[in-house]
Amino acid sequence: MSVPPPIIAPSILAADFSRLAEEARAVEGAADWLHVDVMDNHFVPNLTIGLPVVQSLIKTTTLPFDVHLMIEAPERWSIGYAEAGAYNVTFHVEATDDPVALAKSLRAAGSRAGLAIDRGTPVEPYLELLPHFDTLLIMTIKAGFGGQAFLPEMLDKVRTARRHASSGHLELRVEVDGGIAADTIEAAADAGADAFVAGTAVYGAADPAAAIRALRQAVSR
Ligand code: DX5
């Protein structure tokens, strides 16, 4: 099976929220996706942005939006992001009783469907659901805040998921999120991840586009 080129997805959680459109444009041409963290102060303690901001921001950039919903009741809110034009909409398995139904609705609404697995959640019970998904987001931190240290023990889940996807010939992006930087991205890639979210490592850098190029270089080593 041919290996698709890696995806680098800078997270605007680490960007300047007063200049989101500029911050998005700063990574055009360097990033593959723009990772947008939606937090509701219920599923996670933090609060970020919601649908109105995404609807406005998506018009300002050519980058495909990778929306990461850290919210309760994703069945109520997810479709709006797909309808707004998001390329991929990921919700947390811990937040819903019927992930497959929601994945089907997202695909019907025109986006890719993503399933996110938080730090304390095992991946094995959900392997059978993966044919319904385009991306599997494995948190390499506890969801909720940027700037946390990468947890290498989460890579066992990445290995398990990648093995399962390969043996089942699934077209699945295995995405890692949390603490991804030049010194951790290689380990994640070796474990089988092929999409990499990076907040601090990109927007904390003086030149975000150069930081993305450095990550890409590290991953293709
Ligand atoms: C946190 C978010 C991440 C966050 C990662 O829950 O899902 O996308 O932006 O930030 P860094 O790359 O700084 O760990």
Ligand code: ZN
């Ligand atoms: Zn995220």
